[in-house]
Amino acid sequence: MKQHVIIFEARGGSDKGAYGYRPDSKPIIDALANRGWSSEIIFYRDEDRGEIYCHACEKAGAYISRVNPGNLRDETGYFQMLRELVKRRVVGLPHPDAMINYGAKNAVEKLKGTDIVPQDVNCYYDFETFKSSFPESLMHGVRVAKQNRGSTGEGVWRVEALDGPTNGDGSYGLETQVKCTEAKDNHVEIMPLGDFIDYCVQYLDGEGGMILDMPFLERITEGEIRVFMLRNKVVNVVHKKPADAPDAFSATLFSGAKYTYETPDKWPGLVGIVSKNVSVIQQRLGNYDLPLIWTIDFILDTDKETGADKYVLGEINASCVGFSTHLELSDDIADEIVRLMEAEAVVNPNWMAFTS
Numbered sequence: 001m002k003q004h005v006i007i008f009e010a011r012g013g014s015d016k017g018a019y020g021y022r023p024d025s026k027p028i029i030d031a032l033a034n035r036g037w038s039s040e041i042i043f044y045r046d047e048d049r050g051e052i053y054c055h056a057c058e059k060a061g062a063y064i065s066r067v068n069p070g071n072l073r074d075e076t077g078y079f080q081m082l083r084e085l086v087k088r089r090v091v092g093l094p095h096p097d098a099m100i101n102y103g104a105k106n107a108v109e110k111l112k113g114t115d116i117v118p119q120d121v122n123c124y125y126d127f128e129t130f131k132s133s134f135p136e137s138l139m140h141g142v143r144v145a146k147q148n149r150g151s152t153g154e155g156v157w158r159v160e161a162l163d164g165p166t167n168g169d170g171s172y173g174l175e176t177q178v179k180c181t182e183a184k185d186n187h188v189e190i191m192p193l194g195d196f197i198d199y200c201v202q203y204l205d206g207e208g209g210m211i212l213d214m215p216f217l218e219r220i221t222e223g224e225i226r227v228f229m230l231r232n233k234v235v236n237v238v239h240k241k242p243a244d245a246p247d248a249f250s251a252t253l254f255s256g257a258k259y260t261y262e263t264p265d266k267w268p269g270l271v272g273i274v275s276k277n278v279s280v281i282q283q284r285l286g287n288y289d290l291p292l293i294w295t296i297d298f299i300l301d302t303d304k305e306t307g308a309d310k311y312v313l314g315e316i317n318a319s320c321v322g323f324s325t326h327l328e329l330s331d332d333i334a335d336e337i338v339r340l341m342e343a344e345a346v347v348n349p350n351w352m353a354f355t356s
């Protein structure tokens, strides 16, 4: 087993500290060094792909991907290289397709039928279906429509019908006035439903184009609850409360939300729900090994029958989760890497199975 880990980063972006590195990467390097492992940070660029690939094949037992896809012009080449590295038996933390599947907004829809996702959730991949289904969906109440890209509330819209249903069958016609609030900055726009639908065509463009459509959960005012995962363990909880303003529903820092960091023991119910669902999450999102560090965001809802609190999945992030507020986690991360690499070395899938 090669006791060397490569951390991939991308140059630029708002997640960087001194010298252009992520501030929470060096602590992983130090923690691995304390355990007798070496590691290095490599900035990925398409231009250097061949060289990086050869170097990683030769040197690395594992890689950790810490690239915000938004920081690459086009992530195709990067993901392709990671797929090839995994094929060459470099352990992928995580596998590129796990990163894509977990991070995509349709992860919520894929988990329909579990107790963390309401039945009333849809995902659209083409404009015609979106245009014919979204007005119907509004019949169920206020909705949130989310684009797949980005992670700053951009293209995440709360949509509320202002007029009564205009069609005879109780559905909303395209001329219905809707109030649209974007999570990026909580700004409000009022327009005909048909205009909003046409505006969203951009979110369906290209690879990974999709719109997730889910109920608006009004208890977002009590905050979004981010569960920070180290593989299958909850290690931290961040409680993000939207700004205290009339239309505010966004839990992003830019929009003025306030963050409180808490230990998992303050959230025993939530930790129980996550532990119960982690294997179904893994199965439904492609059955890859769980990412090394990832987050699951929840919003509170009330069970209509029992009146009990319910946690609803808002989104998962698995591509560039930071922990610069909790650098001590680097020790747990390094322990987990060593543990999983040692387990990997025992179960080598290249060995032939015994036959009698």
Ligand SMILES: Nc1ncnc2c1ncn2[C@@H]1O[C@H](COP(=O)(O)OP(=O)(O)O)[C@@H](O)[C@H]1O
Residues within 6 Å of the ligand: 144, 146, 149, 150, 151, 152, 153, 154, 156, 183, 214, 215, 216, 217, 218, 220, 224, 242, 249, 250, 251, 252, 297, 299, 314, 315
């Ligand atoms: N179903 C929902 N009900 C209420 N608020 C929501 C809902 N979904 C998302 N939000 C709010 O919108 C914000 C952005 O949505 P999110 O799914 O996290 O997308 P992004 O990738 O942009 O972070 C969340 O942080 C939350 O405050």
Ligand SMILES: [Mg+2]
Residues within 6 Å of the ligand: 151, 153, 297, 315
């Ligand atoms: Mg989010």
